[in-house]
Each structure stands twice: as structure tokens, then as C-alpha cells.
Amino acid sequence: MGDKVKTINDLMRSINRPVRLMEVCGTHTVAIFRHGIRNLLPEDIKLLSGPGCPVCVTSVKDIETAIGIAGIDGVVFTTFGDMMRVPGDKKSLFNVKAEGCDVRVVYSPLDALQIAEQDKRKKVVFFATGFETTSPSVAGTIMEAEKRDVDNFFIYSVHKTVPPAIKALLDSGEVRVDGFILPGHVSTIIGSKPYDFMASKYGKPSVITGFDADDILSGIMMLLEQIASGKAEVEIQYSRVVKKEGNPRAVDIMNEYFEPEDAEWRGIGTIPGSGLKLKDKFNHRDIKDIFRINVPECSEPKACSCGDVLKGVKIPTDCILFGKACTPEKPVGACMVSSEGSCAAYYKYGPAPDIFK
């Protein structure tokens, strides 16, 4: 790994200006902290966190709707654990669970299906959150529910997709980024092609990168090589897992059940075609079609900078709430809630102690 750090230093000398790289995915943000990578890099490489934490980008309105569904008599509301603490307008799913709503943490949508099979009197709803890494398994679970005639299994989909979000960031013009570290696990499903526009239309280098320390250093090195030689390509560092075409079967099943819709991203706003909704022929699985939950217009907490953090415009410590009014114990914004949110990562791991630089 020392060799890579040396190459990175050499490349930076030849580039001879500060470089700003965005790690799109929260898993990368945390991995960069956990491996202590920031203090291995020269100071003029700035790493920015992007919008790639599904917990962080779930809108206040979607959380309020989830809370509304969980409060209906006879509903078992199932969710991935991360979503439990995310604050809606006033409450979180944790709060309403304590108040008596039947909210359960599951590790996979199949667990939710099993709950539905075991208790047919209940309407079991799965809170379908996450990017392309989770949506195929939700699609697969609906397929199973259809096959096994489990009529009391529903989903509430707030699934999102990564490429439209990056396009929106690039279109906004607010974000100054020289290159992107793209999430390896999303590309195990979608491959590299959906990112081609980043190079062809926007001239931005990107590298699909794995998650251990060596992967991340390699990804950064490959980005710097592109920048140094003035190229812009979509490269795959995580090639032991990611194929250019991704996993066509997983993409097919995702496309069979879901179609794109406009989606609201917390702090960012509506991004065209960045959400996934169930296709019309599976309406009977869509809890929004079973119950009409009317949630009043929700605003995001005042003074919270999650939006700018998610866009890479600010770093967490720029926010006036950070570490004071907003901590992992009492989060205001979603970036502080998720263990993979950038604010939570900055709070937990802190800045690298200067004495070891």
C-alpha cells in the first residue's frame, strides 16, 4: 500500500494543483475514515462525500408517510434497521414503535415476507429503501409473494437510483469536483455503462471502486492518473466483482417490477427519474394504493445543512448545528442519523489528529 501512496504523491506533483474528489457512497465515506486514509493522502487532495447514503436522502415526507402507515391498525411495518432513527417532522419510527406501533427491524425483505406468511391477518409492509443494491432483492421478494400467493405482503417503495443523482449534481453546476469514486456494490448490479455520460457529456473521470483500504487507494490513484493525462473515462477498479455489463438478471428483474419516477431527495429536492415505483400491474402490492396516507407538507429542519453536505458543497463541520444541536444521539438531519451518513462519520471519527500527519 505504501507504493500506492507514493504514486499518489508523485501524480499530485505532476498535476500541480489541488484536486477535489467525491466519494458518492456513504460506505466509502465510512471506509475512508475507518482505514485512516485521509492522513495518508497529500493535503491538496480534498475528499468530498456525496449523496450516496439511502438513509440520508429519504425525504421527511417519506418518513412521515412511513410513520402514518405504521400507525394503521393491523399493519406490521418492517424496515431495515438504519431507517429506525431517521427523524420525520417530529418523530422517528423508533418513537412510534415505543408508542405501540408494530414496527420490526428485518435484515432482508424475505424476512418481511415470512412474517406475512406466518400471520395472514396482518398487513405486512416492507419499507423498500436503498439503491440498486437492494431493489433487485425487493423485486425478487415480490416475485416470491406472487408465486406463493401471500396476499398480505406490501411494499412502500422509496427506492432511488444513483446515476440520475450524479447527473443532477453535475447539472446543478454548484459542485466543483475533479473526479468521482463510484460505489462498487451498485455496479455489481448495473455495471459501468449507466455512468458513461459522466465522461462523454461532462468530461469527468470516474472509477468504480471497492471498499477495502487498498481498493480505495487504487481508485484514487486511477482517478489521478486520468486527471494527470487529461482523460475522462469510467474505469473499474473493483474488477474482481464488477463486470462492465453488471448483472443483467438482476437488472431484468428490477425492470420487470419497477419503473422510474421522479423522487424527492432530502436536502436536494426532486430529481427526475431517480426513484423506483412499482409498475401498474403490481399495484396490489403497493401500500400507497391500499391506504391513502395524507401527510401535510413537511419542511426540512431550519439551519440543517444536510442538503449542501449531500451535494458536496459543504463538509459536515461547516454546518452550525454539527456536534452541538445535532449529534448521533439527537440528530437533526439525516446525515447524522445513518451510520454511513457523512456527518455521523465526521462526528464519530473526527478529524485526523494533526500530530500524526
Place this chain on the structure above:
Amino acid sequence: MDLIQMSHGSGGRMMHQLIKDYFAPAFDLRAFNDSAVIENISEGKIAVTTDSYVVSPYFFPGGDIGLLSVCGTVNDLSVSGAKPFYLTAGFIIEEGFPLDHLKKILGSMKAVSEEIGVKIIAGDTKVVDRGKGDGIFINTAGLGVIQKGINISPSNVRPGDRIILSGTIGNHGISIMAQRNGISFEPALLSDVRPLNRLVELMIKTTKNIHVMRDPTRGGVATTLKEIANDSGYCIMIDEETIGVNPAVKGACDLLGLDPLYIANEGILAAFVSAEDADKLLDVMKSTKEAGDAAIIGEVVETPAQTVLLKTNAGGIRIVDMLSGDQLPRIC
């Protein structure tokens, strides 16, 4: 199958039969009085601790709630420098609980307490309505004696002290989490639940310079070290490379987005010892079955005060803080 009924907890004939058939053979209850009477046990200071056990599932790979309820309390006494002598055990059992499960749990408590020479001298049983408990909850309290001259406290920690960790981390928490969620490992991953009193006795005999010991249970090694850094005022510098993590634990943590440093353990301890005795103590520990994987994982330095720093495998340095809330598995 025989099941626990409400009347098993009502104080009448059925309760007495339950005590006679199940609890008395497992414990050292002597006379059925309202309290156990202990003769003057030893010179030194008395250490007392209590802990409640609510683990679900109550049978898990490598142990059960009974074994855990004895080991947990024995270990809390041990790492305070006390030799454990007596335990009490209180049971809250849900109506409908299978009696053969109770028998198995009591059997584990009997076996381990006999093995380590600790007596369970008082007990209590309550039965709650079906749906009001999660099968079985156990509270144990323990009493031990700290011999003269033994002083285990974070205020003894000094720069230069070495930190010895007695085994690999995360086995208990991950084995439970896996069992709850139907994940299996090949080879099977077992909880590390085990009594540490004999190990500690041997350690205390080996050197007088153990400054503090802790068993990193809930919150894991990270939280334990941060507590000691806070209480002692110094910085604890640890090296990721030296901290043993079973490949199954590492794999599961990668999958679920967890950090093994924060996962619960039930059969390891961290000991802070002066540098000159560290190697000798490590050798003695490694010769035992409880601490075959022991290793020196770091040392105490002056600054930055009240901080734990980790040197990562990649060569970077990061701050290790306390766990906030629960570690929740991530979505992707």
C-alpha cells in the same frame, strides 16, 4: 411437553415442587430460608455486582442464557480483581416456557459454577403471563473478595502501560446476530462466553503491576478502551494489525456494515500492565485455554488526553469513540 404455568410462580405447592425438582439440584441452596447466610468468608475487601440477562435467542451457538448469567457476573467480579465466591439467581419466566429448556439452562449454570468453584446460594422465581416476557430473563448478583494489596482501577493507568487483549473480538455479538437472522457460518461461529476467574487469578499471581482490567461486553473493545482513556486522562494507542478478528466475524461485519471493535464479547478481557511485566504476563496468559490468542494490542501515551487512537492496517490513524446508540445494520 411440560410447560411453565402461572401457578409455578404463585408461591404454592407447584412452586415448591419446581424449586425442589429443578432449582435445588442445580444450586447450593442448603436450607430453604428467606436468606442465605454466609460465614466470615475471608480477609480483604468485598466486591458485589449484579447484572440481568435477556439474551434472545436464549440458546445460542456456544452457550445459553444460563451459562451467560453465571459467566457475566463472575467476569465482572474477576476483572475488578475479586475472587468470586457466591452468586444469587433470580428468574423471570414466561408462562408456557418449556420445562426441559429450563432444565437445560439450569444444567449449564450448575456445570459452570461447579467447574469454577462458585456457589449459587440464593434464588427467586417469578412467572409472568404469556406475551409479557421473552421466554426467560435471569438476574444474577455476585459476591467476591479482593485480597489485600490488589488495586485495580483506571486511576492507576500510566503512560507506557501495555494493553493485553486476551482473545479475538466480536464472536459473541456476531454469533447471536447471525442466529437471530438465520445466517450460518462454516465452520460454525461460537459465542466466546466463558468464565475468566481462573485466568485472572493466574494473572494476578504473575504480576502485581496490572493496573486495570475490563471485560469488553456491550459496546465492545472500543467503548471499554474509551472509558479507560476518559477515566485515566491519557491516550490509548492501539494497532489494528494486532487485534484478532475471526474471519467469520470480519465477513459478517463487512456484510452488515458493522465495526468489530464495537461488537459485544463475553469471554475476553483487556488488561493494562506496566511495560516491564507485559511480555511475562502475555506468555502466562497464552499458555491458558481461556487466552490462547492473547496479544499486546497497544500502549498508553500522554496525549492527546482522553483519546483512543487506532493505527489502521492501511497505515492511517483514526480516532476511536464510544458507540452512539445501537449499531444498526446498514441497507447497502
